[in-house]
Amino acid sequence: MSEDQENNEEQPVNRLADVKQLGLWASLASLSYVFWIVGGMEMIERLAYYGVRSVASIYATRPTSEGGLGVTMAKFGTLMMIWNMMQTFVPIFFGGLADRYGYKQTIFLATILKLIGYLLMALIPTYWGFFAGAMFLAKGTAIFKPGIQGSLIGCTNRNNSAVAWGTFYQIVNLGAWIGPLIALSMRQTSWSLVFYINAAVICINLGLLFTYKEPGIDERLARNAKIKSGEMKRSSLFKEAMKDLRKPYLSFYLLIFCVFWFMFPMLWDVLPKYIDDWVDTSVIVKSLFGPDGTSNKVIHFFMGMNESGLKIEPEGIVNLNSFMIMLTCFIVAGLSSRFRATTTLFYGTLLVVVALACFGLYPHAWVIVGCMVVFSIGEMLTGPKYGEFIGNIAPPDKKAMWMGFTQAPVLIGWTLEGKIGPSLYHHYSSKDQLSRQMISDKFDPSFDVSEKGIPIGEAFDKLVEISGKSPMEMQQALYDANNIGMVWYIFAMIALFSAMMIYVYGVWFKKYQEKHAEALNK
Template sequence: MSFVSNYWGFFAGVMMLATGTAFFKPSIQGALALNLTKENSSVGWGLFYWVVNVGAFLGHYLPSLLLALSALLPGALHAEANSAGAWRNLFLASALFSSFNLGLLFVLRDTPTGASKTESPFAVLWRTIKGILEIRLIIWMAIMSCFWMMMYQLWDLQPNFIADWVDSRGMAESLRWLPANLYQTLVQQTTRGPMIPQQVLLSANSLFIIIGVVGVAWLTRHMRTLTAMLFGMMLATAGLLIAGLTTSAWILVFGILFFSLGEMATGPKKSEYLALIAPPGKKGLYLGYVNIPVGVGVYAGSKIAGYVYGQFGEKAGLALRYLVEKTPLGAGHNWNGDVASLEQTLGVPRTQAMLKLQEVTGLDATAATKLLWDTYDPHVHVWLPFAAIGVLAAVALWIFGRMAKKWSDMNA
């Protein structure tokens, strides 16, 4: 990924990364599960989630620093800030950070799993498929797929929404007391004035989890895992709505707090649940299943989000739509209603859409953004469908939880 610039080369790198993760993550989770008991599993999985989010929090800031600092590096690593060479250095640094795990393998004690060491790979594959075909497990994974479909929009869709619609000028102004270099790292200049970048705002999610996840894990240590997950789903859905239905950065962060509390209650508990219901010798196998809902949810969610945001949420697209529907510039143009044809219909490229809207209406960037927000309600069309998916998942988990009380092997 550091040295290719074509799609298929980069795709191959991503697939290799994903394959390595498929070996690494379930193994780590399985090793953890084998060293936890029912009494300490809640706090144990909370600590695991804490470690993950320390990396996620640092990951929001390191790219910006590394892309900028490449200009200070000597020799072959020297590159202009944000250039292709700087991105090369970023991927190389990421590979270096990942390689630190190799050293830890020499001190990590291997934990006997109780699983067969003579079973052939095909037998393991068949046993894995048979395990997935357990109907109750399929239902649970389907419910969690819906939840992750909703949940991942904070990280996949919200960055675009923040860049297009959220006004963080007040928050940026409140940081004026910081040293100049730090202020310039946390604030960027835009056509609407100084704003907090989306990655900085969204890093609040990881920060809240770092602060609170172990405490939430301790508070829910005696709670049924399915019940804790249900409360988490409801909090995360409420948080997504609060964060999505506003242009205020302060309210956005408040919504992220609710979302993060929900994630703290659901994220670690999903792994804990599978570890508790896994048959002897199958903890690693079952904890591999936990990634299936994430994969399904992310894939389906990205398809839905791409369509919904492209049709109803993208500011450039809505600017073109406003021009063709409500200004003299659109007179005489026979638009067919297809968002993809707006550029051709008007002869205005998407990259120039907001500038053209400002020119035609006489508004500045902030007022033009508010005009589109009030006219087309992008927040309603973008976030209500995903909130509905979150509510559906919560209701389904509530029903599943009530039924699981009758199943001794699924009631945890």
């Protein structure tokens, strides 16, 4: 057992007390090789995962004539709801199993499941093939996280945790940044290539596992030996989990973040489609390279541009988020280490509120870019802190279990957002759906605007044809006739409510630290 863990057991109050952090460079120097291996495995996993997730809404809603699945955002929302539910339900209970049976074994199992998922998506290019692949991918991701996060906590301590989590988040986002760019490049050739490439990428983690040494493995094996010999009795994981979840400082925190996770994933689940429908990204290209764009293939790749070099694809815009985090998260983490965790979470969430609200104000390319910058800073303040806070207050022998608990808010919030977000977008903002309504209301009430009359993804082209006007004129007409920003205003209000609850929790938790820290012994 490490000296850190012995101190934690002798003085359990320290799990709740604020601890002075090392400086930025001292923290970085204190990180072991296991930290970097774990970060590398998570980076590879995120590269492959976001190589699919970033293009999922576009792949699903593109017409079958263009190689897509040809479904509505509402139907895609059902898929996302089940995907999110599966991905976040399993870790809540699997974390304790990872603690008991080993992180290395669970990471191996997760990698195999994810490989099967990517191959199913490639080999069965239908909605149900994609659905089946998504379920394997969800299970693999769910099993992967507790082992990785338990390893991360095991090779860090409370004195370097802020910088460690921020640096880990930064490494991970290198994969989250490059994955969508590779997917964009591949999908311009063939959608199946997107999935085959990601299947190959995830296999890299099988090689990295050979260099990985599980933190705390000696203690785990010794504990298992005592249990096997009868010297120690193993308690029920379910009973232990229920006992821990009754602790108010844990349960209140998880409840608040159910609301946070209801609005936070909108950036990845809905924004790509919003940009695809409404944002003219050629404005950015003309500003940077002139009216003829650029023919430089390197610039095409790293900016996420189309083959002609005249516009930036939705993945390229959304990818600014991962790019910023990849470059600057360790700096933000170093700065945030000077403040209490709940204070950092509060101000980070307020920045997310501003970004979501501004997404809906006007779909101008540069406005969207500015919103991405604000959102990304907010994410750098909230994303690492969310897990770091739980990791710091968790009992030493239950790190993965408690990190599994962090998936409960994701389960509830992201599952609801996965269905409600795309459905609200379909109602308020879908260009395809609004085009059908305009055809029926203003041009030809007798025209069959159902999916049989106009395939999914082709309604706007039909509107342009019937109206005899240019695409830009009709897009402006649709924008003027509808409140396409409403979906973003709704989720901005949810984000504001989340920020207020985090603030109240921070005030309450500070008092709890001072008056009820002895509860850790119960």
